[in-house]
Amino acid sequence: MNLLDEDFSNNKENKTKNIIKIIIIFIVLIVIAIIGILSYMIYLEGTTLRVFLDDKENADIKNLLVFEEDGTIYVPVRAISSYLGYSSYNGEYSNRSEITSKCYVESEQEVANLTLNSNKIYKLNLAENRNNYTYMYMDKPVKAINGELYITTDGMQKVFNTTFVYDQENNRITIYTVPYLISSYSNAILDYGYTNLSEVFENEKAILKNILIVTNDRYWGVINASDGTEILECKYDDIRYQEITGDFIVCSDGKFGIMGTDKRIKVDINYDSIELMDYDAGLYLVGRNGRYGVVDLNGNNVIYVENDQIGVDISRFEENDLKTGYILVDNLIPVMKNNKWGLFDTKGNQVVDFEYDSFGYIASSNREAMNLLVIPTYNVIVACLNNRYTLLNSSGEQPIRAFVDDIYMTITGGEKYYQMTANDKVYDVEEYLDRLGVQPASNSDSTSSNTTQTTTNNENSNNQVNNGQQSEQELQNNEEEQQGNE
Numbered sequence: 001m002n003l004l005d006e007d008f009s010n011n012k013e014n015k016t017k018n019i020i021k022i023i024i025i026f027i028v029l030i031v032i033a034i035i036g037i038l039s040y041m042i043y044l045e046g047t048t049l050r051v052f053l054d055d056k057e058n059a060d061i062k063n064l065l066v067f068e069e070d071g072t073i074y075v076p077v078r079a080i081s082s083y084l085g086y087s088s089y090n091g092e093y094s095n096r097s098e099i100t101s102k103c104y105v106e107s108e109q110e111v112a113n114l115t116l117n118s119n120k121i122y123k124l125n126l127a128e129n130r131n132n133y134t135y136m137y138m139d140k141p142v143k144a145i146n147g148e149l150y151i152t153t154d155g156m157q158k159v160f161n162t163t164f165v166y167d168q169e170n171n172r173i174t175i176y177t178v179p180y181l182i183s184s185y186s187n188a189i190l191d192y193g194y195t196n197l198s199e200v201f202e203n204e205k206a207i208l209k210n211i212l213i214v215t216n217d218r219y220w221g222v223i224n225a226s227d228g229t230e231i232l233e234c235k236y237d238d239i240r241y242q243e244i245t246g247d248f249i250v251c252s253d254g255k256f257g258i259m260g261t262d263k264r265i266k267v268d269i270n271y272d273s274i275e276l277m278d279y280d281a282g283l284y285l286v287g288r289n290g291r292y293g294v295v296d297l298n299g300n301n302v303i304y305v306e307n308d309q310i311g312v313d314i315s316r317f318e319e320n321d322l323k324t325g326y327i328l329v330d331n332l333i334p335v336m337k338n339n340k341w342g343l344f345d346t347k348g349n350q351v352v353d354f355e356y357d358s359f360g361y362i363a364s365s366n367r368e369a370m371n372l373l374v375i376p377t378y379n380v381i382v383a384c385l386n387n388r389y390t391l392l393n394s395s396g397e398q399p400i401r402a403f404v405d406d407i408y409m410t411i412t413g414g415e416k417y418y419q420m421t422a423n424d425k426v427y428d429v430e431e432y433l434d435r436l437g438v439q440p441a442s443n444s445d446s447t448s449s450n451t452t453q454t455t456t457n458n459e460n461s462n463n464q465v466n467n468g469q470q471s472e473q474e475l476q477n478n479e480e481e482q483q484g485n486e
Contacts, residue, residue: 050062051175077159094124094321101144102116116143121138121158132324135279161205188228205241211241219235219237220234232259256273267284274286277326294344294348303335311333332351351395357387360373375391377441400433
């Protein structure tokens with residue numbers, strides 16, 4: 001080999017080595033780039049919010065969430081309802097309309113009503129087929145965003161019976177529904193020594209508080225879902241979880257009472273029936289031997305168990321938009337004894353004697369007239385005696401000195417009007433009350449401004465009740481007096 005050939009061979013070898021080096025460098029760069037991309041993707045995955053519904057990722061729900069600057073998360077009520085097993089509608093469940101400032105969601109088991117700017121949720125258990133709603137509160141009121149009603153995640157949990165867990169460190173949100181949680185514990189209870197979970201809807205919701213209501217095929221008990229620790233021993237004939245209070249209605253030998261998660265008896269187990277009347281007032285309706293009374297959350301008597309009936313049937317007054325027949329005009333409990341009706345306040349004081357035949361007006365001959373129980377703008381109840389009608393306010397007093405032929409409601413153009421008839425003359429109730437100086441319920445100064453008028457009315461109330469025939473003339477005299485003053 002000559003020198004020329006040797007130089008050519010060396011050059012070729014050097015070029016080959018350089019190409020190999022370039023390839024190696026290129027491969028290294030590609031590997032570094034891949035590692036960088038993978039690292040960035042891992043970083044992005046760790047910083048990108050992921051939302052899971054019952055352990056399945058759901059990008060649609062993620063896109064519905066609205067994050068406020070203070071960290072509050074809002075969800076659109078109607079848009080999210082279908083993902084959580086509910087149908088949604090405008091208006092109210094018991095008063096159907098297209099009002100967009102209200103909405104309700106509905107499942108097979110219950111209905112929940114919501115109103116713009118209110119943090120109160122009204123719930124109706126459809127399985128129990130009754131008209132009295134229960135209620136609970138959200139941490140913040142319903143708000144409108146782009147014309148849609150939104151609630152916080154606290155509200156979402158209460159409205160839709162879910163849990164909402166936000167793991168901020170891993171930027172992950174997990175939402176669990178009751179059916180999913182129940183199914184996940186259906187096998188665990190066997191390990192705890194029980195045979196079945198309660199299939200009563202109210203009892204199933206206890207799982208949201210990490211509580212299970214279980215049976216051994218004979219009796220019922222309550223356990224901690226995490227470890228099976230007994231909360232209430234498995235020895236009761238029946239148990240019903242109280243979502244609002246967190247307590248339990250328990251039944252033993254046909255008698256009912258209330259027990260807490262601390263095993264303390266709050267209401268003695270000696271009633272034939274028991275039902276939560278009102279959470280804010282802290283009252284239960286109890287029954288024994290065909291008589292009814294009211295006790296507080298600690299079992300103290302508020303109204304003795306000696307009455308024929310407590311509360312009125314509001315199914316006859318659908319257009320009144322009432323949520324309960326147990327407490328009317330915010331303060332009064334209708335009570336019947338010996339076929340006469342009276343009124344107690346929520347403290348247990350009797351403010352109206354047992355002297356009325358009924359509460360509410362039932363329309364008959366007048367086709368335009370509608371049944372009427374309360375006039376909400378003035379917080380007054382319609383009371384009936386000897387087929388004549390009057391009004392009682394939230395103190396049990398009569399704001400007008402009259403018994404009239406009818407006090408009813410009409411609806412024109414979607415607006416509600418309240419009217420009364422006496423001496424073949426029709427009066428607008430609200431206008432008449434205004435002229436008497438009675439302030440609407442929303443006016444905080446109503447108490448002070450009406451002290452004199454109310455006192456005068458009360459002085460005549462007993463005579464009016466005993467002599468309803470003369471009260472129509474008094475109404476006419478009042479009208480003439482008002483016209484003279486004007």
